[in-house]
Amino acid sequence: GQQVMQIPQYQHVxxxxxxxxxxxxxxxxxNIQWYxxxxxxxxxxxxxxxxxxxxKKQKRLTFQFGEAKKNSSLHITxxxxxxxxxxxxxxxxxxxxxxxxxxxxxxxxxx
Amino acid sequence: xxxxxxxxRHKITKRGQNVTFRxxxxxxxxxxxxxxxxxxxxxxxxxxxxxxxxxxxxRLLSDRFSAERPKGSFSTLEIQRTEQGDSAMYxxxxxxxxxxxxxxxxxDGTRLSIL
Numbered sequence: 001g002q003q004v005m006q007i008p009q010y011q012h013v014x015x016x017x018x019x020x021x022x023x024x025x026x027x028x029x030x031n032i033q034w035y036x037x038x039x040x041x042x043x044x045x046x047x048x049x050x051x052x053x054x055x056k057k058q059k060r061l062t063f064q065f066g067e068a069k070k071n072s073s074l075h076i077t078x079x080x081x082x083x084x085x086x087x088x089x090x091x092x093x094x095x096x097x098x099x100x101x102x103x104x105x106x107x108x109x110x111x
Numbered sequence: 112x113x114x115x116x117x118x119x120r121h122k123i124t125k126r127g128q129n130v131t132f133r134x135x136x137x138x139x140x141x142x143x144x145x146x147x148x149x150x151x152x153x154x155x156x157x158x159x160x161x162x163x164x165x166x167x168x169x170r171l172l173s174d175r176f177s178a179e180r181p182k183g184s185f186s187t188l189e190i191q192r193t194e195q196g197d198s199a200m201y202x203x204x205x206x207x208x209x210x211x212x213x214x215x216x217x218x219d220g221t222r223l224s225i226l
Contacts, residue, residue, distance in 0.1 A: 001170075006153075031212050042202060043154065045214035088153050092212050097142075097167055099215070101153030 002027050004091050006102025014110050019076040021105035023089035030092050032072045033099065034063055038085040046074075046087075081109055113137075115218035117203050123224045124193060131189045132221045136205030143186050144215060145178055146202040154202055160186060161208065190223075198225045 003026045013019055023032065031050045035043035047056055049065035049072060056063045060083075062075045072089055086106045090099040116135040124130055136143050141162050146154035157176065159167040162183040175193075180186040190197055200222050204215035 009151075033212065033214065042217040042219055043204075043215075045216070048212060048214065050212075090153070097159050097161075098144075098156045098169075099212075101155070103151070103153050 002091075002093050002100050004089060004100045004102045006089055006105055008105055009103065010106045010108060012108045012110050013079050015081060016078050019079050019083070019107050021074050021087050021089075023072045023091070023102050025070045025091050025100075027093055028069050030069075032065060032089055032091045034072075034074055035088045035090060036085050037088065037104070041085075043088060076107070079107065079109060083107055084109055115203055115205055115216050117201075117218035117221050119221055120219065121222045121224070123226065125226050126193055126195060128193055129189065129191045130193060130223065131187055132201055132203075132223075134186045134188070134203030134205075134218060136184070136186070136203070137216055138184075139207070140205035140216070141183065141208050142206045142213070143180055144204045144206075145186070145188050146204065148200045148202055148220070149198075157188070193223075193225050195225050198223055 006023045033048045034046040037043045047063050052069050053067045054065040060077045064073045086104040088104045089102045092099055118133050143160045145157040148154045156169050158178045160180040163180050175191045178188045200220045202217055202220045204217045206213040206215045
């Protein structure tokens with residue numbers, strides 16, 4: 001079945017350093033969504049990418065969708081303590097309604 | 112917009128008991144999803160409704176699990192004869208319908224603990 005792999009599982013950074021998480025799908029995706037889950041909270045929608053090669057920015061966050069629509073990345077520039085949480089990608093195949101979720105990348109700010 | 116509401120927030124029960132959870136979606140959303148999430152994992156899709164019709168159900172879902180959305184508004188998820196492995200956070204999400212996909216809005220979840 002369709003799978004979405006997300007790496008790394010954890011990333012420890014100093015405040016002010018950059019953070020990147022990557023997702024790879026076993027099949028072509030019709031679109032991909034990104035969510036953030038704060039500790040103890042529920043996933044909150046960040047953005048959706050639909051077009052091949054699409055790049056979208058939200059302040060310090062940059063989201064990319066690969067040319068083949070099988071991979072995606074999220075890059076955060078100059079992390080802040082408010083960025084702490086787990087970032088999930090969730091991809092949708094062409095033939096169904098369900099989102100297939102990655103396992104998430106947990107962003108940890110070193111004290 | 113009061114958001115997606117789930118209750119109870121926590122449920123502790125003995126193995127073998129039946130449990131039922133409720134989800135009230137955002138009122139204008141006609142799509143409703145149930146997920147299960149365990150520690151360190153992403154949400155795992157369980158089932159999906161469009162209005163009152165259950166359109167998709169995970170093939171991994173045991174027949175002990177059943178969900179309903181009788182009037183196309185709130186939904187219930189029932190687990191019969193609970194097992195230790197059912198311990199997890201059960202999340203409900205809702206969204207508008209849309210061809211290319213719509214953002215899903217999640218509730219705070221029901222945490223199930225099986226003794």
